[in-house]
Amino acid sequence: MSETLTSLLIDPNEPLIHRDLSWLQFNDRVLSEAEDSDNPLLERLKFLGITASNLDEFFMIRFASLNRELKAALKREDSGLALRLTKVRRQILLDIASFGRRQNRIFEQLVVSLRREQIEFVSFEGMQRRHRSLAKEIFDTKIAETLPTPEAKGLEALRKIENLGLSLLFPDDTLLFLPGSISTILWRRDTKKRLLVFQLGDLLRAFSGKHAGIEGEPILLRITRDGDVPVILNNENIDSIPETVRKSILGRQTRLPVRLQLYGSPETEQVGRLQEVLELEETQVFTTSPMLPLRALFSFVGSMASLVPKKSQLIYVPLKSRVPKRLREHNTVFEGIERHDYLFHHPYDSFDSYINFLTAAAEDPKVESIQQTVYRVDSGSRITEILKRAASSKRVRVLIEPRARFDEMNNIRLAEELSSAGVEVVFSSGQLKLHAKITHVLRNEDGYKRAYTHLSTGNYNAKTARIYTDMAILTAHPGLGRDASRFFEQACKQNIPEGLDHMVLAPNGLHRRIRALIRSEISAAKKGRPARIFAKVNALVDAKIVRELYKASEAGVEIDLLVRGACSLIPGLPGLSENVRVYSIVDRLLEHSRMYYFSDSKALYLSSADWMPRNFFSRLEIAFPVYDERIFGFLTDVAIPAYLSDRGKARTLTKVGTWRR
Numbered sequence: 001m002s003e004t005l006t007s008l009l010i011d012p013n014e015p016l017i018h019r020d021l022s023w024l025q026f027n028d029r030v031l032s033e034a035e036d037s038d039n040p041l042l043e044r045l046k047f048l049g050i051t052a053s054n055l056d057e058f059f060m061i062r063f064a065s066l067n068r069e070l071k072a073a074l075k076r077e078d079s080g081l082a083l084r085l086t087k088v089r090r091q092i093l094l095d096i097a098s099f100g101r102r103q104n105r106i107f108e109q110l111v112v113s114l115r116r117e118q119i120e121f122v123s124f125e126g127m128q129r130r131h132r133s134l135a136k137e138i139f140d141t142k143i144a145e146t147l148p149t150p151e152a153k154g155l156e157a158l159r160k161i162e163n164l165g166l167s168l169l170f171p172d173d174t175l176l177f178l179p180g181s182i183s184t185i186l187w188r189r190d191t192k193k194r195l196l197v198f199q200l201g202d203l204l205r206a207f208s209g210k211h212a213g214i215e216g217e218p219i220l221l222r223i224t225r226d227g228d229v230p231v232i233l234n235n236e237n238i239d240s241i242p243e244t245v246r247k248s249i250l251g252r253q254t255r256l257p258v259r260l261q262l263y264g265s266p267e268t269e270q271v272g273r274l275q276e277v278l279e280l281e282e283t284q285v286f287t288t289s290p291m292l293p294l295r296a297l298f299s300f301v302g303s304m305a306s307l308v309p310k311k312s313q314l315i316y317v318p319l320k321s322r323v324p325k326r327l328r329e330h331n332t333v334f335e336g337i338e339r340h341d342y343l344f345h346h347p348y349d350s351f352d353s354y355i356n357f358l359t360a361a362a363e364d365p366k367v368e369s370i371q372q373t374v375y376r377v378d379s380g381s382r383i384t385e386i387l388k389r390a391a392s393s394k395r396v397r398v399l400i401e402p403r404a405r406f407d408e409m410n411n412i413r414l415a416e417e418l419s420s421a422g423v424e425v426v427f428s429s430g431q432l433k434l435h436a437k438i439t440h441v442l443r444n445e446d447g448y449k450r451a452y453t454h455l456s457t458g459n460y461n462a463k464t465a466r467i468y469t470d471m472a473i474l475t476a477h478p479g480l481g482r483d484a485s486r487f488f489e490q491a492c493k494q495n496i497p498e499g500l501d502h503m504v505l506a507p508n509g510l511h512r513r514i515r516a517l518i519r520s521e522i523s524a525a526k527k528g529r530p531a532r533i534f535a536k537v538n539a540l541v542d543a544k545i546v547r548e549l550y551k552a553s554e555a556g557v558e559i560d561l562l563v564r565g566a567c568s569l570i571p572g573l574p575g576l577s578e579n580v581r582v583y584s585i586v587d588r589l590l591e592h593s594r595m596y597y598f599s600d601s602k603a604l605y606l607s608s609a610d611w612m613p614r615n616f617f618s619r620l621e622i623a624f625p626v627y628d629e630r631i632f633g634f635l636t637d638v639a640i641p642a643y644l645s646d647r648g649k650a651r652t653l654t655k656v657g658t659w660r661r
Contacts, residue, residue: 005570005657007091011084015550015570015577017657018088019541020062022566024095025659027054029586029651031099034106041117042301042314043588045110049297051103055096056164056295059259060227061405063092067226067258093283104289117314118194119304124202124290131196132206138186138198139207146182150212151175155277162253163225164293168204169274171216171267176208184296195307197300201263201290219264220292223278226255231403233429241427242412245402249409260285263292316588319466321350333360334443337452341628342474343635346458347589351465354439354454355382357474361441361452362390368449369395371488372439376407377414378463384414388421397424399492401434426492428620432507434491435615436622437472437608440484451481455503455624457593457606468592471606477502477627491620506609506621511542513623514611517598518548518557524600525556532599534640536562538592539610540569553579562643563653564591572655582653585646596623597636604632 010018033039034047066089073082111121127135151157153173161167161177168176187197201220208218231248233241257278262271262285275285291297301315308314326336333356336342344353361367370390377383390396398418402411419425428434437456442449458470475481483500490497496508504513518533525531533552540546540561546569553559559580561569571580585591594607607623609615626632651659 002656005655008657010088010568015573016543016546016568017570019539019566019568020058020066020092021088021095022541022568023058023062023539024092024099026565026584026586027051027058028099029584029659030054031102031106033586034110039588040313040315041110041113042304042308043316044106045114045297046301048103048107048110049295049299049301051099052294053298055099056224056293057227057406059224060163063089064226064228064256064258066092067256090283093281097283097286100286100288103294107289107291107294118192119197120194121197121199122202124205127198127202127206134188134190134196135198135203136207138188139203139211142183142186143200143203144207144211146179147208147211148177148179150214151177155273158221158223158274158277159254161221161223163223163227163255165223166200166292167221167223168208168218169221169266169270170209170212170214170218171270172214173270174212174214176212176218184293185291185300195304199290201292205264205290217264219262219266219270220290221274222261222288222292223257224259224261225252225257227252227406229255231408232431233402233427241402241429242415245408245412258284261288261292262286263288263290319347321347321352321466323350323353323356327353327356330356330360330363333357334364334452337474337476338450341477341631343628343631344472344474345593345639346465346468346470346472351462353474354456354460354472355386355462357441357452357454358383358386358439361443362386362394364443365393366445367394367441367443369397369442370439371397371399371441371484372460373434373436374398374400374411374414374460375404375435375437376459376461376464377410378461379410381460381462383460383462384417387418387423391418391422395424396422397426397488397492399426399428399434399488401428403428403433428491428494430494431618432496433619435608435619436487436505438484438487438622440481440488442485450476451478451484452476453480453484455480455484455606455622457595457608464592468590471593471595473606473624473626473628473631475628480624480627487622496620502625504605504623504625506615506619506623507617510607510609510621510623511544511616514545514596515548517596517601517603518545518552520601521557521598522552522555525552529600531555531557532597533557533559534562534595534597535560535611536591536593536595536643537610538564538594539566539612541566542611542613542616543568545611549580550576553577560640560644562591567653570655570657571653577655583644583646584651584653584659585643585649586651587649595635595640597640604635 008017008021010016031051034044070085122131157175166178184200187195190196229249229252231245260280305315326332361370387396400411400415415425439454441452454474456472479502483503487497504510521531521533540563561582567582571577571582596605604626605623609621615621651661653659
């Protein structure tokens, strides 16, 4: 076994890659897109911002969880597990330090390239010379008025800094907490029409000391805290849930630090005292570029898109999305769905298809009820307005997950808004998070109640539907309609839905069904029949599923896995996984759809669930079958081969645990 592969394993005695180390490899693939000269320059800058945003969440959730797991193992005196986790933790921090240096190097390279395109990131040194007067004007008009009064001296005040909050630390230990609304990137056109870009870190370094009347050059600090806050909802009283959620997530801002980022030229002794106060190891402290936080590049590029010509080579050519003919007019929507099912592959198919369906349901007097789940919606969503309008003439019920991580308060505010408009709002509570994406419309057609069901792999979010690839089916299939009705009736009573005939749900069946389908392919292979498995998921880290796939490979089942992120399975190992191939596609669109195909069983499912323990056992998920023969054939004969024939953005996982193009 190679040294590289050994360093990735959870346990040296079992062929399973540790999920966090595999995830870091995924983020490395994203960073490669920032490095790829075939991508437009500003888009490369956006990929760089995405890697930083990914790391923020990784530290808040996965790294914080690993710390707690390690502490628990030490407390139980489980020396074997503690040793393995210590090695993994050390490797993670080493990899991230190397990753950060690469981020900084790529940023510097992009800055040089953008200068040739008349977009100049003004450096700290540049401010001291030709751009100083403009930089001072920007500081005085955009930043100075937002700066608070400096805190009293003493690093103990660092304990007050909120999660991901920025602050300035001067040589005499004076602290200045920066408001969350402060702009990280500011720009101006100069007389030659060049775009001059100023970074907050450099502006503060150049002018904040004199403004605050403090001697010396400050350093910019950013603290990341444990953000994995469990929100336990056992109370079904809708009035108490918002306050319970608010109290739970309030603690996220002041939980234990897990990372310190700093920009400037601090003294070694001062950094040592920072570590001591924050109780961080040296390896948890990272020096950065003046672009802190680096994640701000994502929104910066979004704002730049309106300033560059549409045919500019600096950004991607906009995609043209389509809406099927019968779904364009509200009065033909239901007629179209009666004729056949619709498959939507967003963003190639416009999210307006769903909006038009929902609008038709809201306006049609024959529609008696609309029910929909909500996990994450975009702010100012058209869906919200449609549901509010529909509530004046028919029953509208929305099942909302109030614990959608980092969207908790958005969902609470949405619930209050819908409820005030007459929508029946039900919060998902208990131990399970609601992750299923489903809409159920009941229409009275000459005395016959016909169900129209929309099932999706992604959120009901128009913004992400433009940058994530997801699949959805709109159907009048009576069996799926009955299942949808049962789903809402039971889930809205805080019960795990049972008695469904077509959809497969987690936590009470999906894991078992997938394992059974894998075993069915094994049986077919042993009988000499062609047997094949294809799965497209965001993550494959469930150990039992991986072991079943190993058995299938040994039996001769051909297995193709398209795994965007973390993958614990190792392909190509002699005698174990020789018939398994693992690919990952990272491109301009985030691959978010999930699909499971088992050829001998002729079973094809789309789903909201990844192959992870949390999706199988801690969430309410739906896998829905594809019954329409045209859609089934398209997915098996066109879509799957297209995924597997990618030679531009696809990487393949090797048997030594590395990824290559």
